[in-house]
Amino acid sequence: xxxxxxxxxxxxxxxxxxxxxxxxxxxxxxxxxxxxxxxxxxxxxxxxxxxxxxxxxxxxxxxxxxxxxxxxxxxxxxxxxxxxxxxxxxxxxxxxxxxxxxxxxxxxxxxxxxxxxxxxxxxxxxxxxxxxxxxxxxxxxxxxxxxxxxxxxxxxxxxxxxxxxxxxxxxxxxxxxxxxxxxxxxxxxxxxxxxxxxxxxxxxxxxxxxxxxxxxxxxxxxxxxxxxxxxxxxxxxxxxxxxxxxxxxxxxxxxxxxxxxxxxxxxxxxxxxxxxxxxxxxxxxxxxxxxxxxxxxxxxxxxxxxxxxxxxxxxxxxxxxx
Amino acid sequence: xxxxxxxxxxxxxxxxxxxxxxxxxxxxxxxxxxxxxxxxxxxxxxxxxxxxxxxxxxxxxxxxxxxxxxxxxxxxxxxxxxxxxxxxxxxxxxxxxxxxxxxxxxxxxxxxxxxxxxxxxxxxxxxxxxxxxxxxxxxxxxxxxxxxxxxxxxxxxxxxxxxxxxxxxxxxxxxxxxxxxxxxxxxxxxxxxxxxxxxxxxxxxxxxxxxxxxxxxxxxxxxxxxxxxxxxxxxxxxxxxxxxxxxxxxxxxxxxxxxxxxxxxxxxxxxxxxxxxxxxxxxxxxxxxxxxxxxxxxxxxxxxxxxxxxxxxxxxxxxxxxxxxxxxxxxxxxxxxxxxxxxxxxxxxxxxxxxxxxxxxxxxxxxxxxxxxxxxx
Numbered sequence: 001x002x003x004x005x006x007x008x009x010x011x012x013x014x015x016x017x018x019x020x021x022x023x024x025x026x027x028x029x030x031x032x033x034x035x036x037x038x039x040x041x042x043x044x045x046x047x048x049x050x051x052x053x054x055x056x057x058x059x060x061x062x063x064x065x066x067x068x069x070x071x072x073x074x075x076x077x078x079x080x081x082x083x084x085x086x087x088x089x090x091x092x093x094x095x096x097x098x099x100x101x102x103x104x105x106x107x108x109x110x111x112x113x114x115x116x117x118x119x120x121x122x123x124x125x126x127x128x129x130x131x132x133x134x135x136x137x138x139x140x141x142x143x144x145x146x147x148x149x150x151x152x153x154x155x156x157x158x159x160x161x162x163x164x165x166x167x168x169x170x171x172x173x174x175x176x177x178x179x180x181x182x183x184x185x186x187x188x189x190x191x192x193x194x195x196x197x198x199x200x201x202x203x204x205x206x207x208x209x210x211x212x213x214x215x216x217x218x219x220x221x222x223x224x225x226x227x228x229x230x231x232x233x234x235x236x237x238x239x240x241x242x243x244x245x246x247x248x249x250x251x252x253x254x255x256x257x258x259x260x261x262x263x264x265x266x267x268x269x270x271x272x273x274x275x276x277x278x279x280x281x282x283x284x285x286x287x288x289x290x291x292x293x294x295x296x297x298x299x300x301x302x303x304x305x306x307x308x309x310x311x312x313x314x315x316x317x318x319x320x321x322x
Numbered sequence: 323x324x325x326x327x328x329x330x331x332x333x334x335x336x337x338x339x340x341x342x343x344x345x346x347x348x349x350x351x352x353x354x355x356x357x358x359x360x361x362x363x364x365x366x367x368x369x370x371x372x373x374x375x376x377x378x379x380x381x382x383x384x385x386x387x388x389x390x391x392x393x394x395x396x397x398x399x400x401x402x403x404x405x406x407x408x409x410x411x412x413x414x415x416x417x418x419x420x421x422x423x424x425x426x427x428x429x430x431x432x433x434x435x436x437x438x439x440x441x442x443x444x445x446x447x448x449x450x451x452x453x454x455x456x457x458x459x460x461x462x463x464x465x466x467x468x469x470x471x472x473x474x475x476x477x478x479x480x481x482x483x484x485x486x487x488x489x490x491x492x493x494x495x496x497x498x499x500x501x502x503x504x505x506x507x508x509x510x511x512x513x514x515x516x517x518x519x520x521x522x523x524x525x526x527x528x529x530x531x532x533x534x535x536x537x538x539x540x541x542x543x544x545x546x547x548x549x550x551x552x553x554x555x556x557x558x559x560x561x562x563x564x565x566x567x568x569x570x571x572x573x574x575x576x577x578x579x580x581x582x583x584x585x586x587x588x589x590x591x592x593x594x595x596x597x598x599x600x601x602x603x604x605x606x607x608x609x610x611x612x613x614x615x616x617x618x619x620x621x622x623x624x625x626x627x628x629x630x631x632x633x634x635x636x637x638x639x640x641x642x643x644x645x646x647x648x649x650x651x652x653x654x655x656x657x658x659x660x661x662x663x664x665x666x667x668x669x670x671x672x673x674x675x676x677x678x679x680x681x682x683x684x685x686x687x688x689x690x691x692x693x694x695x696x697x698x699x
Contacts, residue, residue, distance in 0.1 A: 044498035047491065048511045051575065054526045055514065057543060061529065072539045073546050110335040114342050121350055122426045129423035133416075139693070145427075147689050148435050152636050152681055154658050155674040158667065159438035159445075184331030185338060194434030197427055226419045227358030255519030257639040261659065272521045276643045279525060286529065286541070293525035297518045304517035308510065 055297075062087055062294045066287035087291035094288055095274055098267045101292060108254055108270040108299075111185055115192035116249045120242055122193065123200035124208075128230050130201070131209035132216060142205070149198035157262045160191060164263075187263040188270075192253050200245055207241035208234055244310045251300050271296045357422040371418060375400030378425075439678075445671035452667060460672035472650050473657045474676065476566055477635060480573070480653060481680070484634035485627050488574045492581025492626070496589055497611065509586065513579035520576070520639030527572045528644055531558040562650040569651055572640050577633065581626045588622035589615060624691075628684055635681055654680075 060074040065084045072080055092102040099107075129135075130142050164187050211234065219229050235242075260273045275292050282288060326345065330338050356374045359367050376397045449456045464470035499508040515523060532542030533555050540546040545555040558568045592615055600610045616623070638655035645651045647660060658673035 040498040041502060044495060044502070044508060047495050047498075048508055051512045051515065051578070053543070054530050054575070055518070058526045058529055069541065071541075073541045073543065075543070075546070106335045110339055113339050114346070117343060118346060121346070122430065125350075125353075125423045126427035129420060133420050133423065135420055143689050143692055145431065146692055147685050148431060151435055151439055151685075152655070152674065152677045154636070154638075154655050155442045155671075155678055156435050156438035158662055158670065159441035160434055163433065163437070184327060185335075186327040186331070186342075189342070190430075191434070194430045197431055198435070201427060225358045225361055226423070227354045230357075230423075231354070251517055255521070257519070257521055257642065258655070258659070272519055272639075275521050275525070276639075279521075279528070279643050280646065283528075286532070289525050290529065293522045297522040300517040300519065301514070304514065305510075 058290050059294060061286065062290035064287075066285075069286045069290070087287045088295065091278075091288045091291040091295065094278060094282075094292070096277060099269060099274060101271065101274055101278075101295065103267070104269055104271040104274040105295065107185075107264070107268055108272075111188050111192070111260075111264065111268075111270050112250055112253045114185075114189050115196075115253045116246055118189065118193040119196035119200050119249060120204075120246055123197055124204050124235070124238065124242065125230070126197075126201050127204035127208045128226075128234055130205050131211075132229070132234075133226065145198050146202050149202060153195055153258060156195070157191075157258070160194070161187075161262055164190075183266055183268060185264070185268055188259065188268070191259050191263050192256070195259065196249055196252070200249070203245055204238060204241055207238045211237055240310065243307075247303060247307050247310060250303060254300055353422055353426070357419050360418040360422070361416070372401075375418070442671045442674050445667055446675045448668050448671075450666045450668045456668065460668045461676070463669060464672055464676065469650075469652065470657075473647075473652045473654055473673075476650075476652060477637075477654045477677075477680070479566060480570060480634045480637055481631055483567075483570050484573050484577060484637075485630040488577040488630055489581045489585075489623065489626055491574070491578045493585050493623075495578070496582045496586035497615075500586065500589055509583065512582055515576045516579045518576070520572075521643050523572055523576055524640050524643035527568075527575070528559070531568060533557045559645055559651070560649050565645070565649055566651050569640055569644055572644070573634055573637060577630045581630065584622055584626050585619060588619035592618035628688060632681060632684060635677065 057074050060077055061069050063083045063085070064074065064077070064087075065082050066087065068080055068082055092105075093100050095101050095104065126145075130138065130145075215233060216229055219233055224232065254270075255272060256270075257272045257276060260270050261276075264270060264273060275296055278285075278292060279289060330341055333341070356371070356378075360371060378400075380397065445452055446460055447455060447457060449459075464474070495508075495512060499505050502508070518526070529541075530543050531545075532540075533545050534540050534542070536554055540549055540555060544558065549555060559565045596614050596618070597610055600614050605613070636655055637653055638659065641647060641651055641653050641656045642659070647653075647656045652660075654673050654677045658670050658677070661667075661670035661673060
């Protein structure tokens with residue numbers, strides 16, 4: 001992969017000034033002048049405002065009393081002031097007969113954490129084998145795994161569900177028995193693990209195969225087995241990649257609706273599923289919808305802002321290759 | 323395993339997390355242990371290895387609740403595998419280690435993606451109960467029904483518009499903010515929707531599109547703007563065919579940030595010398611952009627376009643939450659789920675196959691790209 005992220009040096013003001021002075025006639029200065037015309041800056045500002053306004057409006061609305069939300073738009077907040085947290089307490093108690101949104105929030109956590117860790121561990125094992133164990137047909141199997149990544153989930157959902165609930169038999173021989181685990185998280189965990197694997201293997205493989213071969217050969221010569229090499233060298237060196245993929249997987253699982261609709265029934269449903277349900281049944285209760293939506297995006301936004309640096313690095317690792 | 327999972331389901335939600343992780347790590351630790359002792363010589367290790375060859379397949383089968391003699395079959399495989407390994411040129415334990423590293427992933431992919439794909443394909447040619455072979459009936463149904471054709475066409479519209487528009491916006495934005503003051507904050511603002519769930523995004527946009535009868539005060543921003551301009555409020559997501567475009571806006575809103583981040587990094591990788599040289603040749607900014615920057619970021623552009631194309635082919639959450647496919651906004655993924663819920667398994671599978679066929683060219687193209695890259699290495 002190409003290291004396209006420019007190094008951000010921690011510069012204080014004076015050093016920056018000095019550098020700028022040095023660059024006065026340099027290439028960087030001139031490039032800068034050319035590219036940041038006034039029109040471009042204004043266009044960028046317009047796009048930025050357009051992109052942020054909907055979320056901002058939702059946030060403001062979620063803090064307004066229900067009567068106000070239904071009476072006038074959030075942009076009139078200064079003419080019609082009034083803030084309340086009632087929407088949040090009300091929506092946390094809202095839901096269906098078996099589950100409220102607070103419970104669904106817990107479910108989302110219980111689903112997301114294991115479903116983030118399982119595929120990472122399994123994929124890093126496989127990625128190591130693809131990168132550092134030579135075996136016949138390695139490239140073709142690897143490409144096969146990559147191709148699986150874009151098999152639409154929709155094709156896999158229903159048969160996998162029946163595999164879980166009914167098992168699989170060929171003739172009289174029972175290959176798997178049923179999982180007996182409806183109304184538990186296990187189906188969702190396993191489903192998310194499987195669906196994440198192709199991409200996880202692909203991205204982690206890109207990182208693992210970039211490790212200098214001298215490093216691994218030296219360890220092998222010193223008598224380390226594959227297990228030791230994996231644990232002592234490969235895992236620590238791929239930690240940045242693992243971290244970034246972990247953030248991704250966390251967001252995907254947290255935000256997923258389709259897998260949840262099929263595999264998480266009744267009282268184990270995550271927030272997205274319950275929220276979609278509320279949207280369907282109480283679509284005009286904007287005080288509930290705005291607060292509910294904001295609760296659901298709170299955790300991803302926190303993760304996003306806290307770990308943004310790794311997040312972007314992970315995006316680039318797999319994509320700007322070649 | 324089934325018993326363990328049933329037991330764990332009876333515990334409080336959050337207590338399940340550490341327990342299931344602990345169990346998982348125990349299994350992985352056992353696996354790594356066998357991988358580690360596999361290449362060692364000596365009678366003791368040989369016996370452990372031979373035992374593991376029988377033990378692991380047997381465990382897997384038992385975990386899935388199989389009959390006893392399935393385990394015996396696994397033992398035969400284990401023995402054969404051990405023998406092969408014993409005679410392998412790469413040294414003792416080679417095949418053993420390979421299988422140790424690969425088997426969890428390969429096993430899961432086989433039961434979770436490969437087998438279901440085959441199964442769905444078969445189901446697409448069966449009747450709704452999966453009891454009778456009906457040939458192409460399900461596909462004929464899709465392509466003769468008005469709603470079926472509309473669904474497929476809508477998906478085509480999504481996949482044509484979303485990748486192009488988000489890439490253009492993302493690219494323009496990346497160029498505009500390149501090397502400008504506060505570039506980082508600019509990036510965060512547009513990238514943020516990536517972190518928001520499609521369901522959350524749908525609610526955000528439903529609120530923007532909300533409509534009130536004429537004369538009342540509007541609470542949806544878009545209609546308020548229309549009213550300010552002197553127009554009449556419009557019910558954006560009910561009026562076909564334009565409602566599809568208003569749903570598409572949501573996905574564009576989400577994906578532009580993704581395109582922008584990747585393209586921005588690629589732009590920074592374009593050599594400054596090339597831009598300088600082009601400038602000395604007397605080109606203007608637009609010519610430099612088209613003739614130097616765009617070819618320089620070509621591979622990134624391809625990646626962005628394919629990724630967003632796949633995302634828009636599979637779009638489900640947005641349509642489900644905003645309209646549930648009403649008013650002619652349905653797409654294949656949504657229709658597939660609706661049919662499945664209506665116990666029309668055959669039709670549902672047929673929709674899935676249509677989707678797969680549409681994704682196929684992208685799969686082939688990307689796989690060939692990777693094949694090329696691996697040959698270079």
